[in-house]
Amino acid sequence: MNKKFLLPALLLFALPLLPVPEFWITQLNYIGMFALVSLGLVLLTGVGGLTSFGQAAFVGLGAYSSALLSTRFGISPWLGLCAGLAVTMLVALLLAWLTLRMSGHYLPLATIAWALSLNYTMANMEFLGKYDGILSVPALQLFGFSLQGGRSIYYLIWVIALLAALGVRNLLDSRPGRAIRALNGASMMAEAMGVSTFRYKVIIFMLAAMLASVSGWLFAHFQRTVNPSPFALKMGIEYLFMAVVGGIGNVWGAFIGAAVFKVIEDQLKDILPLLLGSQGNFEIIVLGVVLVLIIKYAPKGIWPYGVAVCSRWFPAGQRRRDWDGAAPLIRRTKPEVGELLLDVVKLRKQFGGLLAVNDVSFQIHTGEIVGLIGPNGAGKSTTFNLISGVIGLTSGQVSFRGAAVGGLAAREIAQRGMSRTFQHVKLIADMTVLENVALGGHLRSQSGTARAMLRLDREEEKRLFAEAERQLQRIGMASQADQLAGNLALGPQRLIEIARALCTDPALLLLDEPAAGLRHKEKQALAEVLRQLKREGLSILLVEHDMEFVMGLTDRLVVMEFGTKLIEGTPEVVQASPAVMAAYLGTEH
Amino acid sequence: MDFSIASILLLDGLTNGAIYALLGLATVLVFAVTRVIFIPQGEFVAFGALTLAGLQQGQAPGTISFLLGLALLVALLDLVAALRQGRRPVNAILTVLQQAAAPVAIGLLGLWAAPQHLSLLLQVLLTLAIVTAMGPLIYRLAYQSLADASVLVLLIVSVGVHFALTGLGLVFFGAEGSRNPSFWDASFTLGPLLISGQTVIILLASLALILLLWLFFERSLYGKALRATAVNRLGARLMGISSIAAGRLSFTMAAFIGALSGVLISPTTTIFYDSGFLIGLKGFVAAVFAGLASYPGAALGAVLVGLLESFSSFWASAFKEVIVFTSILPVLLWRSLRDPHVEES
Numbered sequence: 029m030n031k032k033f034l035l036p037a038l039l040l041f042a043l044p045l046l047p048v049p050e051f052w053i054t055q056l057n058y059i060g061m062f063a064l065v066s067l068g069l070v071l072l073t074g075v076g077g078l079t080s081f082g083q084a085a086f087v088g089l090g091a092y093s094s095a096l097l098s099t100r101f102g103i104s105p106w107l108g109l110c111a112g113l114a115v116t117m118l119v120a121l122l123l124a125w126l127t128l129r130m131s132g133h134y135l136p137l138a139t140i141a142w143a144l145s146l147n148y149t150m151a152n153m154e155f156l157g158k159y160d161g162i163l164s165v166p167a168l169q170l171f172g173f174s175l176q177g178g179r180s181i182y183y184l185i186w187v188i189a190l191l192a193a194l195g196v197r198n199l200l201d202s203r204p205g206r207a208i209r210a211l212n213g214a215s216m217m218a219e220a221m222g223v224s225t226f227r228y229k230v231i232i233f234m235l236a237a238m239l240a241s242v243s244g245w246l247f248a249h250f251q252r253t254v255n256p257s258p259f260a261l262k263m264g265i266e267y268l269f270m271a272v273v274g275g276i277g278n279v280w281g282a283f284i285g286a287a288v289f290k291v292i293e294d295q296l297k298d299i300l301p302l303l304l305g306s307q308g309n310f311e312i313i314v315l316g317v318v319l320v321l322i323i324k325y326a327p328k329g330i331w332p333y334g335v336a337v338c339s340r341w342f343p344a345g346q347r348r349r350d351w352d353g354a355a356p357l358i359r360r361t362k363p364e365v366g367e368l369l370l371d372v373v374k375l376r377k378q379f380g381g382l383l384a385v386n387d388v389s390f391q392i393h394t395g396e397i398v399g400l401i402g403p404n405g406a407g408k409s410t411t412f413n414l415i416s417g418v419i420g421l422t423s424g425q426v427s428f429r430g431a432a433v434g435g436l437a438a439r440e441i442a443q444r445g446m447s448r449t450f451q452h453v454k455l456i457a458d459m460t461v462l463e464n465v466a467l468g469g470h471l472r473s474q475s476g477t478a479r480a481m482l483r484l485d486r487e488e489e490k491r492l493f494a495e496a497e498r499q500l501q502r503i504g505m506a507s508q509a510d511q512l513a514g515n516l517a518l519g520p521q522r523l524i525e526i527a528r529a530l531c532t533d534p535a536l537l538l539l540d541e542p543a544a545g546l547r548h549k550e551k552q553a554l555a556e557v558l559r560q561l562k563r564e565g566l567s568i569l570l571v572e573h574d575m576e577f578v579m580g581l582t583d584r585l586v587v588m589e590f591g592t593k594l595i596e597g598t599p600e601v602v603q604a605s606p607a608v609m610a611a612y613l614g615t616e617h
Numbered sequence: 618m619d620f621s622i623a624s625i626l627l628l629d630g631l632t633n634g635a636i637y638a639l640l641g642l643a644t645v646l647v648f649a650v651t652r653v654i655f656i657p658q659g660e661f662v663a664f665g666a667l668t669l670a671g672l673q674q675g676q677a678p679g680t681i682s683f684l685l686g687l688a689l690l691v692a693l694l695d696l697v698a699a700l701r702q703g704r705r706p707v708n709a710i711l712t713v714l715q716q717a718a719a720p721v722a723i724g725l726l727g728l729w730a731a732p733q734h735l736s737l738l739l740q741v742l743l744t745l746a747i748v749t750a751m752g753p754l755i756y757r758l759a760y761q762s763l764a765d766a767s768v769l770v771l772l773i774v775s776v777g778v779h780f781a782l783t784g785l786g787l788v789f790f791g792a793e794g795s796r797n798p799s800f801w802d803a804s805f806t807l808g809p810l811l812i813s814g815q816t817v818i819i820l821l822a823s824l825a826l827i828l829l830l831w832l833f834f835e836r837s838l839y840g841k842a843l844r845a846t847a848v849n850r851l852g853a854r855l856m857g858i859s860s861i862a863a864g865r866l867s868f869t870m871a872a873f874i875g876a877l878s879g880v881l882i883s884p885t886t887t888i889f890y891d892s893g894f895l896i897g898l899k900g901f902v903a904a905v906f907a908g909l910a911s912y913p914g915a916a917l918g919a920v921l922v923g924l925l926e927s928f929s930s931f932w933a934s935a936f937k938e939v940i941v942f943t944s945i946l947p948v949l950l951w952r953s954l955r956d957p958h959v960e961e962s
């Protein structure tokens with residue numbers, strides 16, 4: 029662990045030994061348990077761009093499972109924890125499977141319905157004690173010690189909370205973590221890099237649910253009773269409140285949010301009834317208004333302000349360069365030069381009444397650079413998207429290295445060795461250049477979520493970063509590897525896209541307007557890089573508007589107009605063609 | 618269960634379904650135009666019912682001062698924004714006063730009318746005016762500046778607004794529930810069925826409103842502007858349709874529909890400050906049936922929800938809510954199989 033966290037951690041663990049009033053220990057226990065839940069929301073909402081209002085219900089699931097098993101059947105709470113986690117995973121899997129294929133807002137809606145249903149179930153089931161709940165839940169035992177008092181369970185709560193936070197931090201800085209960070213707004217790109225975005229959405233939803241379930245288990249054995257009210261929808265919303273207020277994009281935001289919430293809520297519960305002269309849950313007015321204000325005026329929550337203060341003492345560290353001599357990633361067998369690589373036959377795409385691509389056919393052989401040109405609206409980018417599987421085709425066949433790939437998902441096509449860049453650059457702005465490029469190596473590495481959380485993936489990470497750095501060197505961007513991708517100009521960002529595509533070890537590279545936004549010298553350098561790639565046996569299909577760039581670089585050109593292939597041939601043939609001239613410049617009458 | 622019980626449950630389900638249909642329509646309307654998933658829809662229901670109850674007792678309900686407060690806050694914010702844009706102070710003040718005139722007039726009218734013990738019809742109209750006027754003000758305060766935010770962010774804001782409004786409901790109306798007198802004491806027998814006048818009113822009013830909405834969207838220019846905004850906000854803006862005006866209009870309509878629903882059901886059941894949430898959510902489930910997109914679909918879904926609720930309250934009354942809200946799961950499954958679609962923001 030980092031040295032700068034040592035002092036706060038020591039302080040945290042010394043606290044119960046000091047003469048701190050019991051009240052504050054209890055508060056800290058709650059903060060730890062709340063933080064565990066909102067940590068899940070940081071991962072789910074802040075990073076993944078999904079959300080759930082049903083986290084309190086998962087807390088309830090964890091609490092009730094263990095409480096029921098330990099009181100009714102005398103089963104050890106540790107087994108109760110496992111049972112709670114198992115039930116939670118089942119429910120989360122079901123909800124995720126039902127909703128995550130659809131647009132993002134169905135998950136929160138389903139979680140609202142689920143939270144209400146579970147709460148009414150708890151409150152009406154005879155064997156769950158209805159509204160009274162389950163009483164006299166046993167205290168936890170650990171190695172013969174009873175964790176009965178607030179000061180002893182404090183350690184368990186905070187060890188679990190901090191380990192969970194470290195686990196999530198580790199996860200975010202890993203192969204699956206980079207895929208998760210792509211979920212929010214860049215899922216099309218991630219799919220093209222071979223990431224199953226659906227799978228990672230399910231994973232983060234389940235992780236968030238499991239963190240909530242563990243918190244519920246702690247809650248049950250800390251309070252020693254459970255009843256439906258702490259697991260109601262209202263609390264589910266309050267967990268989201270904590271995450272948003274603390275800083276939804278950061279692991280430690282969950283802790284700050286939980287602390288702020290607990291302290292403020294207690295104060296409000298005392299003050300507001302006095303002000304208003306009657307009893308009731310008036311604090312929700314303030315919580316609601318604060319939530320709206322935070323989203324409006326400080327969407328990143330309190331945490332960034334904390335960082336701004338702390339960074340004076342703790343400057344942000346750069347990634348340590350530790351991958352020298354790492355074994356290279358596996359490379360795929362490359363097709364022979366001259367072999368038929370891509371065969372597009374009568375490709376067609378219809379958007380309603382608009383025929384965007386009309387029976388276009390062409391071929392690419394290994395080692396060729398083929399340009400796809402045509403006036404605006406000719407259907408070049410659509411053709412690109414059809415070949416790379418980003419959109420589905422209406423009819424026609426595409427075969428790549430002898431296998432039919434038409435109609436396959438982008439991810440499956442990527443797996444076969446076709447990689448692409450995007451016309452509108454799709455980088456993850458808050459990841460470094462190196463990390464963005466490493467995302468391209470997703471399919472060439474295996475580490476899963478659990479390995480990443482436990483930091484068992486470091487060897488493979490070194491290999492990934494070594495490969496990413498190699499690709500950055502190839503396009504001359506190695507010096508900017510540690511910058512945030514969002515801070516770069518458009519030209520360099522396009523180059524990063526190429527490096528990321530190269531990191532997938534492709535046999536065919538699809539470049540969508542790679543030279544747009546580059547200066548003259550940069551274009552020349554890019555053309556040289558592409559020629560070098562060709563010499564290494566790579567094949568390239570590119571869409572480009574810059575005629576000088578295209579004519580000097582490509583072996584062959586395919587010209588499109590109004591969705592139809594106009595002509596195909598060497599740059600000289602195309603330049604001499606009256607049809608092409610008419611398409612670009614119009615005809616004389 | 619025999620035929621007579623079944624027909625009673627059927628009627629009950631239809632009546633509730635009619636209310637859910639209205640709320641479902643409002644939800645679809647707001648979502649289509651502004652992409653806001655409007656969780657607080659139900660709060661307008663409670664505000665409508667309880668404001669009427671307050672007027673019935675000859676008191677000025679807290680919603681009136683709330684309306685005045687909202688209008689004042691919006692006026693201040695608008696004034697500051699206008700001055701910051703460098704507009705002439707006199708102009709800015711005039712515009713702001715013009716904007717605030719309607720809600721302030723309604724609020725003051727309410728304050729005057731509350732102790733007068735007006736006829737029920739007038740009180741209903743006043744209630745509708747008070748709650749409807751809140752719609753655009755809430756849009757201005759909570760959503761307007763976030764018009765380009767993601768659905769998710771807008772949803773979180775909705776939850777915040779829901780919290781705030783529920784808590785305020787508790788402040789305004791207290792924890793006790795109220796039930797209003799029936800609008801029409803007549804009752805009809807139809808075979809084994811006893812149909813109360815209130816049921817007739819609910820069904821007729823819902824049908825009339827649905828018809829009006831249809832006319833509005835099909836025949837009026839404003840309706841077409843809203844539809845255009847729903848299809849493509851940028852395109853509509855380029856055609857001179859202000860997306861702010863469209864948002865304001867859709868929130869006004871949502872508030873009106875909510876208030877009307879509240880007024881309509883308040884004689885049939887006791888409404889508490891937080892009852893609106895569950896009622897609104899059921900309208901919501903209906904809207905989800907229709908994929909938050911189709912108006913007839915939402916109406917049909919609402920009737921289904923109403924029937925499901927009334928029949929499950931007969932067979933397993935304790936689990937009525939569980940059954941209604943769990944029913945959203947198979948619907949989601951059906952929808953996800955029907956149109957699997959990943960949204961790219």
